[in-house]
Amino acid sequence: MNKNFLYIVFCFCFATITVFTQTTTREVAVTIDDLPVVSMTKDIKFYQQITKDLLGKLKKYNVPAIGFVNEGKLYEDDKLVDERVDLLRQWLNAGLELGNHTYSHQSLNRIPAKDFIEDVLKGEKIIRKLFYDTSKALIYFRHPFLHTGRNEETRDSLNEFLEEHNYKIAPVTIDNSEWIFARAYEKAFIDDDSLMMKKIADEYIPYMVSKFEHFEFVSRELFGYEIKQVLLIHANKINADHFDKLAEMMIKRGYKFIPLKEALEDKAYNSADSFFGAGGISWLHRLALTAGKSKDICKTDLPAPDFVKKYAGVENE
Numbered sequence: 196m197n198k199n200f201l202y203i204v205f206c207f208c209f210a211t212i213t214v215f216t217q218t219t220t221r222e223v224a225v226t227i228d229d230l231p232v233v234s235m236t237k238d239i240k241f242y243q244q245i246t247k248d249l250l251g252k253l254k255k256y257n258v259p260a261i262g263f264v265n266e267g268k269l270y271e272d273d274k275l276v277d278e279r280v281d282l283l284r285q286w287l288n289a290g291l292e293l294g295n296h297t298y299s300h301q302s303l304n305r306i307p308a309k310d311f312i313e314d315v316l317k318g319e320k321i322i323r324k325l326f327y328d329t330s331k332a333l334i335y336f337r338h339p340f341l342h343t344g345r346n347e348e349t350r351d352s353l354n355e356f357l358e359e360h361n362y363k364i365a366p367v368t369i370d371n372s373e374w375i376f377a378r379a380y381e382k383a384f385i386d387d388d389s390l391m392m393k394k395i396a397d398e399y400i401p402y403m404v405s406k407f408e409h410f411e412f413v414s415r416e417l418f419g420y421e422i423k424q425v426l427l428i429h430a431n432k433i434n435a436d437h438f439d440k441l442a443e444m445m446i447k448r449g450y451k452f453i454p455l456k457e458a459l460e461d462k463a464y465n466s467a468d469s470f471f472g473a474g475g476i477s478w479l480h481r482l483a484l485t486a487g488k489s490k491d492i493c494k495t496d497l498p499a500p501d502f503v504k505k506y507a508g509v510e511n512e
């Protein structure tokens with residue numbers, strides 16, 4: 196074997212490794228809804244522990260997450276609770292972003308656009324004040340339940356308002372029913388049933404793997420490549436306890452964590468979406484239905500296990 200040949204073999208291998216690495220790098224923005232905390236209790240110590248554990252795990256894995264706030268949850272009997280506002284300060288102090296998820300988490304499919312817009316405005320009062328002390332700006336808005344209005348007129352009214360107020364809509368591609376696991380997990384915690392907590396947590400990560408597999412597939416079907424994904428989870432105990440396992444699962448699948456802004460730079464997000472159904476579904480499913488794909492494409496993902504649904508007291512996902 197002469198030297199030139201070895202050099203060519205080396206170059207070929209290097210190029211192959213480079214191409215392989217590039218094509219297998221996946222990117223995801225982690226978005227966390229219903230801040231400050233989703234819980235069945237009003238125990239501030241519990242909220243503080245969830246925030247501390249979740250922020251600690253986000254930091255450990257360098258996840259530039261964004262949290263979407265329901266400001267209504269900052270009040271008790273119409274009085275602002277400072278300790279709850281402080282939980283949001285901790286997000287900003289950790290270098291993370293915050294977005295508006297409306298004051299009271301109502302569905303745009305169920306109330307008039309005018310009332311919904313009032314709820315958006317009411318939902319930005321505290322976060323705007325918190326932003327004054329930082330170099331950040333309030334940019335992102337997320338629809339509660341991912342409901343974007345049952346008709347064009349409703350959707351357009353809100354979109355016009357959002358544009359006038361310099362908001363950008365934060366879509367979700369990797370949608371899932373993690374909230375059912377979270378409800379069951381917290382219930383098991385309250386019931387002091389550590390075996391059940393473990394059983395639920397053991398199912399949580401494989402379930403999320405199935406969601407990633409599904410939306411990676413839908414993305415390839417629609418765009419011919421895997422777009423920069425946007426994951427939705429919530430600020431709850433299951434993620435406070437197990438986000439590290441979720442992060443490791445994503446890293447194992449080749450994901451790099453990116454800010455929402457970077458994810459939305461993917462040209463895929465310029466695609467037109469004219470879905471007006473009742474469901475709060477993934478942006479990828481909306482696009483698939485807009486493109487006239489069979490509804491079957493939305494059904495290939497796995498449901499949450501029955502025992503988790505039953506323990507959570509949830510009949511429909």
Ligand SMILES: [Zn+2]
Nearest residue numbers: 228229339340
């Ligand atoms: Zn929400």
